Amino acid sequence: MPGKLKVKIVAGRHLPVMDRASDLTDAFVEVKFGNTTFKTDVYPKSLNPQWNSEWFKFEVDDEDLQDEPLQITVLDHDTYSANDAIGKVYIDIDPLLYSEAATVISGWFPIYDTIHGIRGEINVVVKVDLFNDLNRFRQSSCGVKFFCTTSIPKCYRAVIIHGFVEELVVNEDPEYQWIDRIRTPRASNEARQRLISLMSGELQRKIGLKVLEMRGNAVVGYLQCFDLEGESGLVVRAIGTACTLDKLSSPAAFLPACNSPSKEMKESPLVHPPSHGCRSTHNSPIHTATGSRLTQNFSVSVPTLIYTGMGSGSAGKEGGPFKALLRQQTQSALEQRGGSPHRFCRRREFPFFTLTAFPPGFLVHVGGVVSARSVKLLDRIHNPAFVGIMGNTRSYKLLDWNSFNSDEPETRDAWWAEIRQEIKSHAKALGCHAVVGYSESTSICEEVCILSASGTAAVLNPRFLQDGTVEGCLEQRLEENLPAGCGFCHIPYDELNMPFPAHLTYCYNCRKQKVPDVLFTTIDLPTDATVIGKGCLIQARLCRLKKKAQAEANATAISNLLPFMEYEVHTQLMNKLKLKGMNALFGLRIQITVGENMLMGLASATGVYLAALPTPGGIQIAGKTPNDGSYEQHISHMQKKINDTIAKNKELYEINPPEISEEIIGSPIPEPRQRSRLLRSQSESSDEVTELDLSHGKKDAFVLEIDDTDAMEDVHSLLTDVPPPSGFYSCNTEIMPGINNWTSEIQMFTSVRVIRLSSLNLTNHALNKNFNDLCENLLKSLYFKLRSMIPCCLCHVNFTVSLPEDELIQVTVTAVAITFDKNQALQTTKAHVEKSLQRASTDNEELLQFPLELCSDSLPSHPFPPAKEHLESASSNSGIPAAQRATSVDYSSFADRCSSWIELIKLKAQTIRRGSIKTTVTVEKTSPMGEGNFRNRSAAPCANSTVGVVKMTPLSFIPGAKITKYLGIINMFFIRETTSLREEGGVSGFLHAFIAEVFAMVRAHVAALGGNAVVSYIMKQCVFMENPNKNQAQCLINVSGDAVVFARESELEVVSTQQPAANCQPACTGGEVTT
């Protein structure tokens, strides 16, 4: 069914000079959608052209609307030669296709050129008239909402969470085609940008179709990635969680939805005082398998310890049958969905969820991390001779480069299906039927590709998974038996049939069920979890040298190395966790990167002390040669140092669990029986690795044996991890456990570092040290740079490692620094609850009033018109400051300013009497130009900024603010290339400018949608390549996030309670929300 796309080109500004002779530009614009192109008139000789075009109308399929980007090209007209392109703007019109999101896209977009970067801006208005389509066989999926956020978006309620959706699309990479040898870099880059834009549109549409098939209406936790496979092509793949969401329409019924998580936690209906009826058991922290076999994955070995006999009694007490019931329900719920239309049943067999935070009651138990990796050889592609033979596939649009590779998606699909299958079986071995916090990634080097998937095995509450369950998060039949603070820690598997040896104790919270001694997960800390003290970022870093090799030999070498790396990464994580005196990891993300001559492993997680789990044992050092006296002394010295560090860390992170008498805990040196073993699972899960004794076997995991210098260094490196300076905290989860009084200042940033290793005598050891230093220094730099924000916390710290060349290591970090109020930290949680309840009751009014703050410079697509009474009441009650905030509406304040301005003139006139006549003349001239001019005069010349502030954050919320509307997904891909690297400030200057430009383009798109923030922002890819000898560099960046409208809580409160405190309203907030 068709829709009508309408585009109007209004104006341009700050265009570059294209005609050297006149120092001006004769600009015109081409508007292209699909195969239709319109042109504006040439606006001669201006750098700020005013085209003010007619409405260009495109009548198109909604399928095209979803796939195609709107392509706007600005050109310089040249009478004699070809017109020169100034740059382009790609606008994804998807947000206009769902009813609740944006209704118009209108604003200034940076004009982007892949060679020159941003060159001026263009003002565009885009609208879509969509006709309702009820065709059951349609290929489009307009109306399905997409969210990058990995939790149920604020201001929505999950009715049903359907489950995993995935899709991938493959095409040849234009950069690697024969035509690339004859065309310009610009043409090639643009071809790539356009292709990827098309492919992601198509991918999104296809996923949307699957969602509709499941009778869902949204995809949450949507993660789309590109694999640049080089010669063998370009893969765009996406995973997500299909849901049926309900908009929380009446603000009174807000409940947890629109507050920042800290509050949510308190408001969530599930918070009952910790404890009663639970049972327990344990889990291994990590259940992993690694393996490879060139093109075919190593066989998936289902662990032998499959959960048998559900109510076998081993789970103990009354919890047993209950657990069994739960499991059955979950399973049936998951399978039921798999049973629907046959074409989708293969996908639905994966009970995976990309969510990392859940509605209360959703998560019942957590088993532990499951992960799978496989090494693949990318095969060469398709013979170009096939060109033209293939016919009318739907993807003909993608085949601009004459390639046909219909087999490809199946191959890639099969690869991923294998991995997912394996993950599923690992989860099963842990007694879980679902995997949450699920994610997939790849690392590619030449023809070798490592596919990785990981998630957290879990038992879920089937209530959310079944159709027809309308009662959302309020009802809690099942959880009534479950204690809130510790339920998720209880082991989901059978105590007697444990999939791996582990040490179990009774839950320290409820004392009824078994818990493991450590818990590793990939999800965020559940909001109802009881945590002692604060958390911290824990990283394990590792490098392994590898011989350079070709094809299969290379793949074999890599797959042989992988198990060792996993093993060491986990040992490091465990040691560091113990050193911090903590017992659980959240948000664990292990990245293995492959390079020409090395493999890198980087694991990041947030360590916390869960009250339900036992106190961790310490770390014991043992020497190999016990008879040497001085050596012993040295050992004991080290031991003392480690014990001191643990004690210090406990103090630093305020970990002081209540003493529990029945158990022997708390001694820094563990009793033998308390020591746990980890990673047993590794040996079970893969055929290839069974011959290696990967488990610690007879040794104890936490006795570090110092038998050579390397081991010594390892211990040292444990101790050299410097804690962040005081006032700083860091974590890689959404929020920092133990801090809940965020203030509104946030600073999102991306930092990139590349180091060159000296190629001489590279050893594993030196490599490790270099890598470790790189990461540590990067963190130190961040702490230093952001020192003005203290006290603050770096949240969602996301490290990405890549190995662009032989001796280069690139680390990219994206995170957000959020300030918090130290004084309020003492505030009891009860007061907090009360406060938030109060707030909830006033929500209704607040929502109506927030436009007042926003409207001061007319926002075109504003959700609500400003309510007049409120305006009046605000200005009358809160006095001048309020009035000033609403300058454009409130004329009295304008008059105020006039009078003050006139006074200023009078003063001036007094000092220079004669001049007074003349000055008055100028006043008359300037005053009609409005307040902008005014402010200029009164020594604050910059107050009239016309650029609205757009906040960006990797978190799903904005501290101190409410998200009132989701405007759609932002998913952008840019290429930037230069042939004058030196002139652009070298590699640093080049990349710095490019990242700044990417931010600017994201902000511009959000602002054009009428939003003022991007949440769940993520830089998924930052591929940087340089060739300093040729003075060239190229970089590809892919970012995504959710465009939203937010309103400050403080503003809402101030207005609604009508306090005179309005004066303290920081001037900047007013400016921030204007556009």
Add this chain to the structure above:
Amino acid sequence: MTSELDIFVGNTTLIDEDVYRLWLDGYSVGDAVALRVRSGILEQTGATAAVLQSDTMDHYRTFHMLERLLHAPPKLLHQLIYQIPPSRQALLIERYYAFDEAFVREVLGKKLSKGTKKDLDDISTKTGITLKSCRRQFDNFKRVFKVVEEMRGSLVDNVQQHFLLSDRLARDYAAIVFFANNRFETGKKKLQYLSFGDFAFCAELMIQNWTLGAVDSQVDDMDMDLDKEFLQDLKELKVLVADKDLLDLHKSLVCTALRGKLGVFSEMEANFKVCGLIQLLSLGPLQPPVHCPTGQLCSCPGLTSRWRCCPPFARLTGGSLLLNTGELFN
């Protein structure tokens, strides 16, 4: 292990005021790091020198990229690439256009040409201001000059509008532009003791009273060029400077006329030359006659009847500044 690339990009561009000052003062990254180390920042923050180096580099790179926009401040306000809060934008602009007193005294009244720019290294050695900083200040003068040179309307307003400077700084720039345009030499020995502030004050008065704009506010260059006719007439006044007898005669005439009428008479008499010159600066061509307490002024030998009016110089006698400003016109 060498660092190939090291960047930090914030959604809100971070501006470190201290580093900005060092950058404006023209220090190299190395010198700036050394200066920062000396300020004790490492002890305060527990950072290492490497961190400081990376931080300084990063800020310098940011400033370097912002510099292009600072050349046309309205662009900084409307650009989309760097998200900077308005107060920070104001700070960036104001600091960028701020100049050193010592430097401005060296170039005030000189032609803002390539030739002068070549002499900047001499000025740099003389004043102790780094060459880089001298260049920035010189280029600022020249840029402002170029932009407002051909413009209608009030000079101060034009500067303010196109460079978004504070009122004070805009006035200073107006003075610099005015002096540069009219090439008043301020480097003479006799004028050495005068500060930039003194000249700026003169410039303001001259702009108010002597320029074409004072005659007709609708002409081009109204605040820049002096009224030619008026300048011709002004030559007549030269006699007062050149001929001591005439000056004395003038003085006695004025004094006689004013005796008893002026509260600050004795001060006026003591500083007659100063008062006279201030009076002169406040005179303008073709001003409508106003009430004049010293009617005799007009009857001074050598003066035409145009010189009738008299400013409220009683108010101005407090300023003991402009004694030798007359030198400008010789």
